Amino acid sequence: MTNSNNTNMDLWNSLSITDPKKVKPITGKSYKGSSPQPYWLVQRATETFGPCGQGWGIEIVQQGFQQCNAETMMHYATVRVWYMQEGKKCSVEHMGGTMAMYKTSTGKMIYDEDAPKKSVTDAMVKALSFIGFAGDIFSGIWDDWKYQEMAAAHYNEQKQQPSQNQNNQQNSRQSQQPNRNQNNQASGQQQKPLAQRYNDALLAIKDAKNPQTLDKAINTFKGTQYESGISKACRARADQMGWNEAPPINQVQQQNQMQH
Template sequence: MPVPNLTLWEEVEKTDPKFTKEYTGPGGFTGTAVNAQYLAKRATEQFGPCGTGWGYDVIEERFDIGGPLLSKEGVVLAHAQVHTLKVALWYLGGDGERKTITHYGHTPFITQNKFGSIGTDFDAPKKSLTDAIGKCLSQLGFSADVRLGLYDDIHYVNERLGEAEIERAEDKIEAKERLAAEYREWLAETLHLIGTAQSLNELQQLYKSAMRKLDLRQNDPEREAHKLKFTRAKDARKADLEDSMEGAA
């Protein structure tokens, strides 16, 4: 049953993979970044042009001083700094009322790399603004699938790639038919792999992956039938493998 309060969220939560990229942050943290212009376009689709249907005001800006940056000899060369920006993003709701969301953006300004060199990022204010706007929009559900960690699931990303391909295709019927044929091939190949798995561990991994993909195919009217077929194939292969293990013992 649809939830009225989630109407906007559900309209903007899915992200076109074409406008994402992987990144590595401080300390080796990895994640998925969403293109800022893509988010601005999505906001414009929902609210109207920036400055008319939505926009933002910078309400605070500062440089936060961090710990000392040392030379190899332990001499203090400088102190780390982080640029911080607080933004109030506004938009016009369906009732025409102006609504506001406030959030922060942060960007390292003065840093030291692993070789000891100190650097300054003069694009920090621009990056902090992008960060803050993105965080504000995320509170409304924009690209929520990325922030919810769904882009860590290759099956989810593949589903989004397929949906985005259909949306961009000039001949949408042809694109749908081609993707449907690829899906049928996947069903047949996966059923074969499950039925010929060489170990219980391999069988479990194949089955788990297949069921995850099927769970994402919510528009497939035969999804439950496919899941039942995979489950029966898994159970049959599991019994065969366990019989072989007992015979070998």
């Protein structure tokens, strides 16, 4: 979840933040943890690559039942997730498994008729994680509740983007046109839509190594519709790193000028 400037990580970084509302606790296992809702990952894959069967899809490479003992049987499945990226078909394989028959601690025999479906779903989720889907959960940083606050702020802001972006584009189209060429030459960063710059900023905040990164983000998005989300993300990262939340840079400059 680091190296946000590495282009090899572009796809991963665009997929790695999970909506806290789409996470469920792991049950029925000997270990505890969190897992993304599988059908939400299907939706995310469709948003990213296109309709299932066209832009991406799954293929069952192998599946079967394994008899462990007289009272225990497991179903396993190997699934290939394929997706189209820049006109090229790419794929990832992973395995999943589910107990199809077992005896409980009370001596009751359990038979799970949905075991094959669960194994395929398990394998699909794990394969998608190798591309970057729910990377924050599988990499372990999800366990920090402060990170979860940042992820929640990210998705709350995204829900507000469609109508706000449309209004901003209509209001600013005429004022931006005269300076278009000048702005394009001045900075490649300014060519990006504000929504994309916001997503880039959230990734930078998540991996920030010093408070100056937070100061820059706060000042960049001050007065925009993303100010609240950036502020919450910066506050969560500052708490996570044990930093005192620094005042915006322009406020520090004004204080210095008053002293002189």
